[in-house]
Amino acid sequence: MKAWDVIVIGAGAAGLMCAAEAGKRGRKVLLLDHGKRIGRKILMSGGGRCNFTNYFVEPAAYLCGNPHFVKSALARYTQWDFIALVEKHGIAYHEKTLGQLFCDDSAQDIVDMLVKECEDAGVTIRLRAEILQVDRLGEGFMVATAGDEVSCQSLVVASGGLSMPKIGASPFGYKLAEQFGLRVLPTRAGLVPFTLQPEDKATLEPLAGVSLPVVAESEDGTRFAESLLFTHRGVSGPSVLQISSYWQAGEQVHFELLPAGRLAQGVADSPNQELKTWLGRYLPKRLVETLLEREKITSKPLKQYVPKELAAIEQLLSAWPLKPGGTEGYRTAEVTLGGVDTNELSSKTMMANKVPNLYFIGEVVDVTGWLGGYNFQWAWSAGWCAGQVV
Ligand code: FAD
Structure with missing residues (x-):
């Protein structure tokens, strides 16, 4: 030997x-x-x-x-x-x-x-x-x-x-x-894409290919400012990979799509602009349409929303909640x-x-x-x- x-x-x-x-x-x-x-x-x-x-x-x-x-x-x-x-x-x-x-x-x-x-x-x-x-x-x-x-x-x-x-x-x-x-x-699995809950597939899968800068936040308060990518299987991109390591099964992840206060600024600067058009300045159009449809928000001129409606839209944009179905697992996990x-x-x-x-x-x-x-x-x-x- x-x-x-x-x-x-x-x-x-x-x-x-x-x-x-x-x-x-x-x-x-x-x-x-x-x-x-x-x-x-x-x-x-x-x-x-x-x-x-x-x-x-x-x-x-x-x-x-x-x-x-x-x-x-x-x-x-x-x-x-x-x-x-x-x-x-x-x-x-x-x-x-x-x-x-x-x-x-x-x-x-x-x-x-x-x-x-x-x-x-x-x-x-x-x-x-x-x-x-x-x-x-x-x-x-x-x-x-x-x-x-x-x-x-x-x-x-x-x-x-x-x-x-x-x-x-x-x-x-x-x-x-x-x-x-x-x-x-x-x-x-860590540094891994999320899959979707069955009920989210119909609305979110068609967004495959859409990408945007966000801040992803896990339930323990960890935050990563990087990009989010919608895929055919769920969501990925650096913000998702990062936050996946801090995510436990069953928890939600929140995505800041627009910083808090941006909507109030919009109402002040562009009161006659329709919500959908105004959002299109900052977010991909396909995502805007999907979000409004999913959340049953009717698009109208910004000045026509009452404060309670504006607060709900602001909440949605500054902390869009997603409950992943799971992760793609070790097949694609980096770690x-x-x-x-x-x-x-x-x-x-x-x-x-x-x-x-x-x-x-x-x-x-x-x-x-x-x-x-x-x-x-x-x-x-x-x-x-x-x-x-x-
Ligand atoms: P490994 O590099 O995995 O090496 C382990 C070795 O042990 C392998 O060669 C394997 O064949 C061998 N082995 C396993 N079992 C046995 C056995 N039973 N008998 C004998 N040999 C065995 N990290 C970064 O920092 N930057 C990046 O850009 C990056 N990109 C990545 C991309 C992908 C697709 C993946 C999957 C990971 C990436 N990572 C990246 C993570 C990084 O690759 C790992 O953290 C790193 O390789 C870990 O090093 P290690 O030596 O501990 O293990």
């Missing part, structure tokens, strides 16, 4: 970063993945250009059972560290919006960069490696793959979450955590909420407190970032931290 210093399971963002860092310290590292390609999620991320980090990374941009957990790793390996790595490899990038950094050319550049870092650090990468069993072996571990048994002093689990099962996502990491007695928090409980791990090293030499990094851990490069930054930061000590 071949002995390694470190075995990392999962050649995704976190696993590649950890393996390269451990290799640089002279550790003999084996990186295993059951897929046939390295970094498949990186390759499909950001529309093929990988939104690899964000200028504005901060702990508040992460959902986690213990909000303090992410602070140490994000401070020790920052977005500036990753940007420096990208620049060292001569990869051209740009800011798209809201601090989001994308490759100019292709996400392949990021995968090539990480593979080069691993190669230079002497990491051995083995693909199509199905893990059959993991057992404790003294202070280390024995890992049985189809056709081979290997041992290691440190085992790092970087097998990701459940989103996109078609490209290799599996519950492996959660099962392994439970095998070693670690708590795993319930998982659900998985929940996972290995951070109370089981050291925030500095990612090692399991009660299982020395067992580490969990990246999305398998109960840490989920906002849309916009925050999830990759978590993978880089956690991977880097573990890479310093394994």
Whole structure:
């Protein structure tokens, strides 16, 4: 049985970063993945250009059972560290919006960069490696793959979450955590489009393709000012993906279509204009027609509405309520909420407190970032931290 210093399971963002860092310290590292390609999620991320980090990374941009957990790793390996790595490899990038950094050319550049870092650090990468069993072996571990048994002093689990099962996502990491007695928090899809309630389909499905800037708000008061997109299946767009991570089944989401006070201004400035025409100045016409029909509002000159009617219209425009039927689930979700409980791990090293030499990094851990490069930054930061000590 071949002995390694470190075995990392999962050649995704976190696993590649950890393996390269451990290799640089002279550790003999084996990186295993059951897929046939390295970094498949990186390759499909950001529309093929990988939104690899964000200028504005901060702990508040992460959902986690213990909000303090992410602070140490994000401070020790920052977005500036990753940007420096990208620049060292001569990869051209740009800011798209809201601090989001994308490759100019292709996400392949990021995968090539990480593979080069691993190669230079002497990491051995083995693909199509199905893990059959993991057992404790003294202070280390024995890992049985189809056709081979290997041992290691440190085992790092970087097998990701459940989103996109078609490209290799599996519950492996959660099962392994439970095998070693670690708590795993319930998982659900995050950064995911909403589907509609059956009764909303007839009125909202025809809006497919309509898009507009909104402020989406969840019942816990979290707000995101980004765009909303109506689709054939429901609603999507950055505002919906963001708010979906804060949404619980059965709850409503509110969309601010027009800021409070705009209607009163309209009544003062354009009293003779019909509501429908006036709304058409600010909102897509198809949406205006649908809203008025759904809410049974008759369009007439603004000055003809009594204060109670105006208040109801104002309420509708500043907080349009939608009760999603559900989400599109892991098939299209960008991330998985929940996972290995951070109370089981050291925030500095990612090692399991009660299982020395067992580490969990990246999305398998109960840490989920906002849309916009925050999830990759978590993978880089956690991977880097573990890479310093394994
Ligand atoms: P992963 O990158 O998922 O890697 C896990 C690896 O483990 C995979 O290679 C998998 O094959 C392997 N594995 C799983 N099970 C096993 C097993 N049983 N045995 C062996 N190997 C196994 N985040 C951003 O910050 N910016 C973006 O632009 C962005 N775009 C995204 C677009 C899409 C379509 C999706 C789905 C996600 C996107 N994300 C983005 C989220 C981001 O991809 C993840 O947060 C990140 O990849 C997590 O890194 P990870 O290393 O923990 O897991």
